Amino acid sequence: MARVPRITLRKGDIxxxxxxxxxxxxxxxLWMGAGVAGAIKRAGGQEIEDExxxxxxxxxxxxxxxxxxxxxxRYVIHAAVMGTDLVTDADKIRRATRSSLxxxxxxxxxxxxxxxxxxxxxxFSYSRAxxxxxxxxxxxxxxxxxxxxxxxVLWGDEAYKAFEEQLGVGDGSAQExxxxxxxx
Numbered sequence: 336m337a338r339v340p341r342i343t344l345r346k347g348d349i350x351x352x353x354x355x356x357x358x359x360x361x362x363x364x365l366w367m368g369a370g371v372a373g374a375i376k377r378a379g380g381q382e383i384e385d386e387x388x389x390x391x392x393x394x395x396x397x398x399x400x401x402x403x404x405x406x407x408x409r410y411v412i413h414a415a416v417m418g419t420d421l422v423t424d425a426d427k428i429r430r431a432t433r434s435s436l437x438x439x440x441x442x443x444x445x446x447x448x449x450x451x452x453x454x455x456x457x458x459f460s461y462s463r464a465x466x467x468x469x470x471x472x473x474x475x476x477x478x479x480x481x482x483x484x485x486x487x488v489l490w491g492d493e494a495y496k497a498f499e500e501q502l503g504v505g506d507g508s509a510q511e512x513x514x515x516x517x518x519x
Contacts, residue, residue, distance in 0.1 A: 340476040341484045342469070342502065346495045349488040350378035350406045352448035357406065357488075358398075358435045360452050361413040362421060365391035365399065370455035371490075375411060379404030387413050395423075396430030398438050408448070412438045416453045423457035425467055432471040439482060448486040451494045461497035469501050 349357050349371060360371045365387040367376040376384050386401040390413075393399060398414040414431035417423040431452055439447045452468060453459035472485050489495040 340480055340482055342472060342476075343484060343486045344495065344498050344502065344504070345486060345488050346490070346492070347488055348374065348378075348490070349448050349450050350375055350408075352486055352488050353407050354446035354448040354484070354486055355408065355444035356400075356410040356412050356439055356442070356446075357403070357408045357448045358450065358452070359387075359411050359413045360450055360455065360457070361387070361398075361415045363392050363395050363397075363415045363418045364388075365393065365413055365415070368456070371450045375406060379406035379411065383411055387411075392419075395427045396434060398431060398434035400438050400442065410442065410444070412447070414452060417457050421456050423453035423459050425463065428453045428459065428464055428467045429471050432468050433475065436472065436475045436480075436482070436485075440480065443481055445482060446484040446486065447482060448488045451487070451489055451498070454494065461494045462501070465494075465498040465501040469498065 359375050367384040383404045390399040393415050395415045395418050398412050401411050403411050412435045414435045416431040451464050454461050454464050487498050
């Protein structure tokens with residue numbers, strides 16, 4: 336019997352997720368500055384950015400894969416959720432989420448961790464990002480997948496609560512860990 340993919344919420348540092356891949360909220364030039372990108376670069380090393388830059392630029396909504404350096408993951412998937420203007424929108428977040436999932440499938444990965452794409456430097460609302468990303472992930476998982484877990488690692492109570500509410504779990508308070516099973 337095939338395993339049912341799981342969506343998991345966790346509050347904390349995405350570089351400590353322990354998944355096969357973590358997603359970086361990137362810009363189309365793939366340089367790593369502030370926010371999630373800066374945290375990944377600090378934890379994993381300059382080589383992650385160097386490898387990403389060699390593959391860019393890409394279009395907003397696309398993704399590329401690099402090694403993970405010292406991060407506790409096998410890969411970093413750099414999802415361009417904005418151009419170099421650092422502006423994002425719903426379509427870019429949707430396409431970047433989908434591109435990340437497709438990269439994970441191409442690599443045969445079992446687990447992937449996402450931040451709340453577009454909400455830091457991009458300034459997009461947590462609740463709208465949660466709606467778009469969760470809908471995109473659920474559509475992907477419903478189509479059949481090798482992925483066993485999609486983890487949303489969220490920095491702070493506001494982001495966590497938005498994703499928790501979108502999934503309809505918990506009482507709206509930030510818990511350590513919540514799981515939602517997706518039925519096929």
